[in-house]
Amino acid sequence: MLSSPRYIYVKDAYRDEMVGKEVRLRGWVYRHRVVGNKIFVVLRDPTGIIQCVLDRSIVGDEVFDEVERLGIESSIEVRGMVRKEPRAPGGYEIHVRYAKVYGVSRDFPIKGGEGIDYLLDNRHLWIRSRKLTTIMKIKHSVLEAGREYFLRNGWWEVTPPILTASACEGGATLFELKYFERKAYLSQSAQLYLEALIYSLEKVWSLTPSFRAEKSRTRRHLAEYWHLEAEAAWYTMDDMMKVSEELVAYIVSKVLEKNKNELEFLKRDLTILKNAVETPYPRIEYDEAIEILQKRGVAIEWGDDLGADEERELTKEFDRPFFITHFPREIKSFYMKLDRDRPDVVLGFDLLAPEGYGEIIGGGEREDDYNKLLQRIIDEGYTVDDYKWYLDLRKYGSVPHSGFGLGVERVVMWIAGLDHIRDAIPFPRFRGRIYP
Ligand code: ATP
Ligand code: MG
DSSP states (O other): OOSSOOBOOHHHHSSGGGTTOEEEEEEEEEEEEEETTEEEEEEEETTEEEEEEEEHHHHHHHHHHHHHTOOTTOEEEEEEEEEEOTTSTTSEEEEEEEEEEEEOOOSOSOOSOOOHHHHHHTHHHHTTSHHHHHHHHHHHHHHHHHHHHHHHTTOEEOOOOSEESSOOSOGGGOOEEEETTEEEEEOSOSHHHHHHHHHHHSEEEEEEEEEOOOSSOOSSOOSEEEEEEEEEETOOHHHHHHHHHHHHHHHHHHHHHHOHHHHHHTTOOOHHHHHTTSSSOOEEEHHHHHHHHHHTTOOOOTTOOOOHHHHHHHHTTOSSOEEEEOOBGGGSOTTBOBOSSOTTBBSEEEEEETTTTEEEEEEEEBOOOHHHHHHHHHHTTOOGGGGHHHHHTTTSSOOOEEEEEEEHHHHHHHHHTOSSGGGGSSSOOBTTBOOO
16 A cells, blocks of 8 residues: 555545555535534535545544544545445445544635525635635636637737726716826726727736626626727727637636536536537617617617616527617717718627627727727817827727627626626625625
């Protein structure tokens, strides 16, 4: 027998060739039950849980008495033999010869059945839960696939700032802060900076936090979220829609490939996710969206913005992600290029996730003409001086260009089938809450 068997992860114990082998495992006590002279410890590590059986006659009184008193979430190391055991959850267990306690945990504050506010106050502990761990693994795949997509397709990753100087677009949802002797703001989007970067690198992307002081609490808005943004010179709206759908299809395909266990643990229905791997996605114009909504009895008129409720209603028409394009200029940002043939609408698009989720990407073609952009800034009542540098981009070698922004937590929320965005981020910030 090996004197010092190697450390393995829980998932590696669940293999026939491990049966009869002596192993070491480290982790946390997930469940704990004492039956006479036996202790059943379910051990948790990043890869899963496994039952470990301690017998007094084998581990000795000292170890037995110490482990007997442990509460859940204590950290321990066990050494023992992998056995097949049909009665154990998962069919395998560890027969422990020796155990070492690292950190005792007594009276872990989360026992099950607590309310959401209590759980959010204890997020630093709740984050250990299997549900949140599972979601974080899916998010890892989403981020990995996103980066991979851009790397493989010749895009440059860049690092735009988070602190910004002027109260640009959407001042209503802006976080203001003290910056030395002046005011500054937390970035809501890297877009304007990415636009400046396309003049040297052409195709750029970034992953940064974006901050939005949303006026109300909803299931899909965070005050701080991770924003995956892309911007490219020479790209039309159509080109950018292709990038958007390829990116989302790639992300979904990677999650389906790498996170089978996680999706199963979350009991995610895969039918519609599988549809999302196929491109192109359906496209409708805003006009058609309004018609669909009116037919479905929604009280909405041309010119109204589409909120979460309207988006949810529209998703009932589709069994995969879909685009809405050509929105009225009044409900979209000043930098969006107007349609040449129909100047009441912009060359903008949203990509909506099905199953009620709604917008996961917003994008479009940008106004590249200096005078037209200046006029839009004036019409919106913005301070022209705040946009001087942005206008400069149209003064020195302007090019047609397009871009988009994807909300990482929105995508995770949809792929994982969550009913609230807060579980798509380890430490959620939203209106009225920032702790822990
Ligand atoms: P919404 O209409 O859903 O509030 P938006 O149109 O204001 O979103 P954009 O400015 O288009 O959002 O931002 C790009 C993407 O960032 C959105 O498509 C969405 O996926 C994500 N996003 C925007 N606001 C939030 C938020 N508060 N929390 C999480 N993700 C967000
Ligand atoms: Mg949008």
